[in-house]
Amino acid sequence: MRLVYLVPLGLFAFFAGLAGYMLTQPKAQNVPSQMIEQPLPDFALEPALEGMPGAEREDFVGGEPRLLNIWASWCLPCIAEAPQLERLREEGVEIVGIAVRDRPEAVADFLQRYGNPYSRIGADDISSLMLEIGASGVPETYVIDADGNIRYQHIGDVRASDVPVLLEKLDEVR
Secondary structure, eight states: OOHHHHHHHHHHHHHHHHHHHHHHHOOSSSOOOOTTTTBBOOEEBSSSTTTOOEEGGGBBBBBSEEEEEEEEEEEEHHHHHHEEEEEEHHTOOOOEEEEOOOOHHHHHHHHHHHHHOOOEEEEEETTTTHHHOOSSSSEEEEEEOOOEEEEEEEOOOOGGGGHHHHHHHHTTTT
């Protein structure tokens, strides 16, 4: 009869111990894309802002390697990375922006306040491109080689210490 009481108690102790163990383990904050070293998917996005071109896969084929920056006007870390993207643009890096789930007015306001480092901005209204390339959130920045292949992924906002890394990654794929 005692065994009937011990089995549920033992199961409870096992699951409580397992839960306690899992809580002490560090978790991965970022999920790397499975698209690294793969070609960009075929896409054509309408402009996110009147007066600027949209973005499509063909924009990344030929010429120099470029950065693809996934961002949004409602994203606080995107504000923090704005000066670094401007610095990269001043270094001669072409940056194509993808505005995720954004409104044209909000995009215009963001760019007026924080600067516009982009050569073109596509509107990813339903996050389809973001999901296709394996982005886990905004902001994320990708190095795309001249053949349109994803060569490097930077998860999170670009900080001053990341600028030399991105420049090095662009040089590596030239």
